Structures are given as structure tokens and as C-alpha cells.
């Protein structure tokens with residue numbers, strides 16, 4: 001996806017128009033070629049156009065619901081942060097392995113919450129409770145927040161909010177390159193901006209509707225030059241023909257793009273490809289033509305929470321992936337920190 005996301009259909013919950021951001025979004029969409037509807041609650045979003053489930057799924061992925069976040073109780077987000085901070089849910093991307101397919105079930109549309117100030121006030125309360133300890137907030141647990149922020153600027157507001165705080169830190173991850181409006185945010189070094197990156201083959205085959213690798217890398221360069229602490233999640237690490245060269249090339253391109261100071265404070269997270277049985281069923285339904293390898297026989301079963309185990313790579317493959325990626329990271333970025341491999 002080279003152009004920033006524009007929804008095809010937008011629903012407004014009426015109370016959202018009591019908030020400045022709700023009004024602003026209404027004015028914005030009225031000027032654009034976008035169909036606007038009203039709904040008393042996002043649960044009432046029905047009758048999406050389409051002849052079958054697959055078409056309706058696609059329409060839902062380009063439908064935006066503008067509403068209010070009623071629950072101001074945040075979920076926990078261990079281990080990388082204390083809390084998930086909710087500005088949006090859902091995503092316009094079509095990554096075949098996206099975890100949202102199973103978590104969002106029959107409601108894959110995107111929701112944005114206009115009561116941003118109330119959400120930030122709730123965050124302040126969480127910070128006060130834990131003071132003098134630091135509190136970290138993760139903004140991308142239920143969406144790719146950067147992917148819609150050019151429309152709402154909620155993330156920008158949050159970055160500046162945490163920029164002013166002594167006790168809070170913000171982090172998020174994205175597969176999109178539309179970061180220009182975030183470059184002048186007064187982040188004060190308190191937001192870690194992470195990009196999800198992968199071998200070119202993986203992005204091209206399994207991540208339709210997101211930004212290409214070279215665009216993500218270029219955006220990472222801009223973000224680094226804007227002084228943000230930077231991080232990369234390499235996920236899902238996926239075995240494919242030529243994977244060694246694919247991942248090597250990715251690190252090589254990153255090294256070329258990043259300014260020297262960014263390389264001194266860089267984090268990596270490595271996540272191998274995995275799937276559960278329920279996820280496999282959803283993937284095959286939503287992306288029936290996928291080339292994604294989902295063969296339980298080729299994998300190792302790892303017991304999981306609530307009895308839903310996951311299929312990860314065989315020990316030998318896992319070691320091979322791990323040692324290659326670790327070596328690439330160390331040779332291109334000797335001072336980077338690997339937060340985990342899982």
C-alpha cells in the first residue's frame with residue numbers, strides 16, 4: 001500500500017460528534033468521496049455491502065467506525081509494557097497471519113475512539129498508581145495505529161502527552177510508512193517507534209495492503225532522524241526458499257538507512273511463525289488462496305494457555321533461524337539489544 005488508507009464507508013456513533021475529533025472527522029469525510037452512515041453502536045454495523053462472507057470481510061476491512069471508548073479500564077500487555085492503551089481497534093491490512101483475524105472474529109471493521117483526552121486521563125491515573133515506578137503503554141495491541149493516524153492524529157497527541165510526562169512511556173509497532181505527520185511531534189525520547197519488518201518475499205506474499213519493505217525502512221530512517229528511539233520486530237520469521245539471503249538483505253538495507261546515533265539505541269524482537277488450529281481455520285476461510293505453509297505435520301506442538309497450543313518450527317529449524325538472525329543482527333548492529341526470540 002503506497003497511499004495512506006482512506007475508508008470506503010464510515011459509520012458515526014452519534015455521541016462521537018460531541019467531541020472535537022468526531023466533528024473534525026465528519027468534516028473531513030464529507031469533503032471526500034466516502035459514504036457516511038450513522039449507527040447507534042458499532043454492534044449495529046450490519047448490512048455491509050457484498051454477496052458473500054468473503055466480500056463482506058473485505059468491505060469491513062475498509063470500513064471505519066468513529067465512536068467512543070466506553071471502557072477506560074486498560075488491558076495488561078506484558079512483558080513489553082504494563083498496559084495496552086486503546087485508541088483504535090482493527091486494521092485495513094490483509095496480512096494472512098494477522099492475530100486480529102481470530103481476536104476480532106465477526107467484527108473486522110476498524111474503530112477509532114474520539115475521546116482521546118479521556119483515554120489519556122485514564123493513562124495518567126494508571127501512572128499515578130504506580131508512581132514512582134515507570135509505566136509503559138503499548139498502543140498497537142488491537143490495531144496498527146500508525147495506519148490510521150494520518151486521519152485522526154490521536155497517536156500524535158499521545159506521543160506529545162507522554163513526551164511531557166516523567167512517569168510514562170509509549171510504544172507501538174507498525175507495518176505502514178505514513179509517518180510524516182509524526183516527525184515533528186514533541187516526543188522527548190519517551191516513545192519507542194517500532195517497525196515490523198520481514199524478508200521481502202514474506203511481505204510480498206503474505207502482507208497485502210501494507211507498506212513494502214523499502215518504504216518501511218525509509219520511514220524508519222526518517223523516524224530515527226527525528227530522534228525517536230527505534231525498534232524492529234522481525235515477525236513472523238518464516239522459512240522459505242532463499243530465506244537466508246532474504247533476511248540478510250533486510251538487515252543490510254536497514255544498516256544503510258539508519259543514522260549512526262540510531263544504531264546505539266536499537267531494539268529487536270524476533271518472533272518465529274506459528275499458528276493455532278483455530279487460526280488456521282480462519283486464515284483458510286479469509287484467504288483461501290494463501291501459499292502460507294500451515295502443515296501441522298511439519299511443525300512442533302507447543303502447549304499454550306486455555307488448552308490452545310501452537311505449532312512452531314521443529315527444534316532444528318528454530319535453531320537455524322535463531323542463529324542466522326542473531327548473527328545478522330550482531331554483525332550489522334553490534335550495539336543493538338535483542339529483547340527476545342520466541
Ligand code: SF4
Pocket residue numbers: 090091092093094095097098099100143144175210
Ligand atoms: Fe494485522 Fe498488523 Fe497486518 Fe494490520 S498490519 S493486518 S494489524 S498484522
